[in-house]
Ligand SMILES: Cc1cc2nc3c(=O)[nH]c(=O)nc-3n(C[C@H](O)[C@H](O)[C@H](O)COP(=O)(O)OP(=O)(O)OC[C@H]3O[C@@H](n4cnc5c(N)ncnc54)[C@H](O)[C@@H]3O)c2cc1C
Ligand code: SF4
């Protein structure tokens with residue numbers, strides 16, 4: 001005996017109220033139930049049509065991203081939204097011909113389906129580079145140029161940045177930079193944790209009220225917590241304003257680990273001019289101009305354990321975020337997020353410190369893809385550990 005899908009009453013299949021959808025018959029106890037069902041089904045058909053115009057997402061993707069890694073909460077939203085899905089043996093299963101409409105994927109609470117869910121909110125995305133010839137940045141030198149602009153205009157008292165130790169080359173040393181020379185010295189990336197918060201607190205305790213702070217996503221999170229939490233330290237310094245400049249970040253490695261791997265290839269750190277992680281490779285440029293490319297997996301055992309649990313590629317809590325992914329070589333990808341971040345970045349462009357253009361959709365897509373990889377890496381790691 002069929003079940004009325006609206007009022008859930010068992011009814012006879014001789015009922016005069018029925019509808020056909022997706023090759024399936026539905027029976028109702030009354031014209032009211034049939035009307036409710038038809039209205040709902042039309043909305044579902046509309047939703048499926050608009051989603052399938054966007055991209056093809058099948059049940060296979062839901063299985064791969066959510067069900068197989070074991071992060072399905074068994075909420076049943078996918079089964080409730082598609083007649084071809086049923087919950088069997090404690091997990092959703094496909095029992096009919098999937099039309100790749102994507103509806104189940106979009107209902108699942110564990111999938112990330114919005115741009116904002118992947119890289120946070122932002123006003124504008126740019127590909128930018130420094131317009132100051134003496135700046136040799138990691139990518140486009142935009143962070144350094146922006147800091148110089150803010151210092152020159154008197155918008156900041158100092159900048160918290162990270163430089164390389166002179167005694168132990170490539171060991172990160174966080175400093176409070178007050179001069180142009182100190183800021184210029186800080187350009188380039190060091191792939192080890194820098195204790196930037198110590199320098200920030202030192203600047204604030206010295207009475208510096210307007211501080212530009214440069215750090216990775218986790219550094220930015222620390223500042224944000226100190227600003228927002230009721231027990232946060234920055235509450236005690238009410239005049240202190242911190243402009244948060246976040247760096248995209250996939251991983252860091254211990255200083256000793258980087259040193260050991262490079263030395264195993266006969267490279268000493270005092271001979272290294274630049275390091276760059278790109279497309280799964282660790283690239284090293286020596287002072288004599290020679291380039292070496294290593295597999296990132298060579299450094300795996302020295303990867304910071306905290307990075308394995310980090311899901312924020314783009315420093316979502318920053319005023320402005322900066323990264324290499326997305327933009328062409330020699331450019332920095334910039335996400336202007338807060339009102340103040342947007343203003344300062346555009347002022348620096350208008351005043352000739354930075355050249356910028358809008359990031360194209362394809363370039364932004366590359367940022368989104370990497371961000372997605374990072375958001376789900378915890379699940380992937382869990383799977384690897386089980387294997
Ligand atoms: C550890 C780390 C990992 C990164 N991973 C990625 C990635 O996976 N994908 C991606 O697209 N981009 C990544 N980036 C960001 C990228 O390397 C550049 O920093 C960014 O594109 C800005 O380039 P720029 O030329 O404009 O910056 P520059 O003008 O060269 O300025 C660089 C700034 O970085 C700061 N800095 C350097 N090392 C550190 C550190 N260890 N901790 C805190 N601040 C530091 C310096 O103080 C300086 O202000 C990473 C950066 C770091 C530090
Ligand atoms: S809702 Fe159904 S038809 Fe659509 S993708 Fe999911 S399983 Fe396939």
Ligand code: SF4
Pocket residue numbers: 062066067071072073074075076077078079092107108109110
């Ligand atoms: S919607 Fe997602 S979390 Fe809910 S049962 Fe389906 S796969 Fe699991």
Ligand code: SF4
Pocket residue numbers: 193216217218219249250251252304306307308310311312
């Ligand atoms: S991957 Fe995350 S935890 Fe690791 S250094 Fe980068 S922002 Fe910090």
